[in-house]
Amino acid sequence: MKKSKWLMVPIALLIVVMVIYGYQVVHFQHKFLPNSKINNITVGNMTEKEAASAIKKTMDKETFVLLDNGEPWRQIQKKDLEIQYDIDTSVASTLKKQNPWLWFLPYVAKQESVDLKVTSWDKDKLQQLLASTAEQLGELNKSRTATKNAAIEHDGTQFQIIPEVQGDSLDIPKITAALEKELFTGSDKLELEEFKEVPVITADSQELKNELEQINTIAKINASYTINGNDVSIPSEDIASWIMYKDGKVTLKNDKVRAFVEKLGSTYNTSSNPSTFSSTRRGEVSVPAGAYGWTISTDTETEQLTKLILEGKDFSGRVPAFQGSGSPASPLIGNTYIEVDLQNQHMWYYQNGTLKLDTAVITGKPSTPTPPAVNYVWNKERNATLVGEDYRTPVAYWMPIDWNGVGIHDSPWQPSGAYGGSSYQSIGSHGCVNTPPGVMAQLFEMVEVGTPVIVF
Incomplete structure (x- = not known):
């Protein structure tokens, strides 16, 4: 008799549990499970109608905040962008997908928020917002230390690697891209500190070291022209001043090379400069330029000279690119x-x-x-x-x-x-x-x- 009495206890407990479980299953047939969230708005234990109403009220006054080290930096009213959501469809779909038989899971596992489906927004206002935000971030960056990649620079005597700088400047393109994305989710904030610029090129980069070696080779080349019978050297300090390392590439400053070529032309072009001539009876005379002469082709020579220097090899006797009836390869007036x-x-x-x-x-x-x-x-x-x-x-x-x-x-x-x-x-x-x-x-x-x- 005593044994039968003790058996009744667990049976009674099981019946109680089953009753409670069954009640909850019925309860959540038409209500959201505990801790359910839609667009980060809690709708647990709400009916479909109650949830839709609560979401609409919240969305009308929803604010998105940009934080600077945890402190509000800029607040954005989502309604100003005229964002429209399909709330009723999203709520009904979410409720339909939940399993009331698993009503107990939200008590033991974190529930993920379901994003609302965005149906429309004012694209012009969004672009204006992103542009103004980028402009304000640019101003904010002025008070911060700029992050810099390691680079190759000339210190007046030689080229050397300047180490990278890890500052606290913000990566504006990444912030605006993240902002554009997060505005259409249930997120209500974005921390700017998570978007600090990071050096892409560091001083221990093997590629950078290889480029430095190439630059030093270029800076030390011996280069000269043959123009109108004259040997014209390109000063090594000029070549060094032309070298530029940008975007991971060694190149020459086009304006500097062009200026050098233009100076060559103004000095030696026989189409515009007088020629010195040893006459039969009057000795050395100066004769104005005429139909016979040549002109250095500035654009072509700038391009060809740049390419030749970047090869990093010595060259001499180069005849510049030219046009005209004569040639700079030899004296304009020869022996005939x-x-x-x-x-x-x-x-x-x-x-x-x-x-x-x-x-x-x-x-x-x-x-x-x-x-x-x-x-x-x-x-x-x-x-x-x-x-x-x-x-x-x-x-x-x-x-x-x-x-x-x-x-x-x-x-x-x-x-x-x-x-x-x-x-x-x-x-x-x-x-x-x-x-x-x-x-x-x-x-x-x-x-x-x-x-x-x-x-x-």
Whole structure:
């Protein structure tokens, strides 16, 4: 009898537990389980209608806070962004998915919050918010220590690795991206301190050490040009000042290289600078630039020079990229040329340094003088007709030397004894070099197209 009495106790307890369990199962058929959360709003023990009402009231005054080291830095009213949620559908779906038979789990395990489905928002207002936040964060960063990557810098004597700096500056792009995401969840805050910038490149980076080695190699190269017969060296200190290490890449400062090339051009371009010439009778003279010359192609040479220097190898005798009728590879005026001395009214033709022909000539009269310049024979023509404003003159031999109609030709109309002296002042040409017919026939046969013509 006593044994049967003790058996009744656990049976009674089991019945009580079953009754309570069953009651709870029925209770949570239409109510949310304990500690249930939707968008971080507690809806436990609420009906679907009660939960929807509670969520709507909370969402109308929901605030998102940006924290700076735990202290509120900026508050954002979500309603200002006109965010709309499908509350009724989200609530009904969440309630339907819960299992009332497991009503006891929330007491022993943490419940995850369910996010509401966002249906719409004002995109323009959101972008304005993100932009203004980024601007304010930029101002905040001014009072913080900037985080810097390890870098390679020149200290005036050599390149060296400058260690990274771990500051407390904020990573603005990451913050705005996180803000844009968190605004549409149930989250109500974001801690700025979690978004400190971190150095990406450190002083022990092997890649950085390799780049330093490359830079030092480039900085020590010996480089020079051959321009118009001159050896022109590029100062090593200039090359060192051009080197730049940016975004993990060794390159040269384009503006600095370009400035150097432009200076080369302004110093040596024969298309704009006068040439020094050793004349037959007057010694060394300065002759203005003319049709024969060259110009350094600044854009092309800047690009090619940059590429060559970055290879890190010595080079010499480089001929710069150029355009024009001449070439900087050798002196503009070599050993073969025609010399026209306006003062002495005389012309010489030298071939490989040897005088082949000389003659008295008649150049332009004072009103239409023959312009001094470094020109060249760019064409040869037999039996041509020279045409001007007030003349039309046939000649047997014609060699144009500039782009304005000036050339060397025979002049059978001139008296044979008039060549040389001061005849040009009274019977001078329209600018061409009048040559005795017999001599012109010889010169025409000797001279090749491309021969320089020095008029001074």
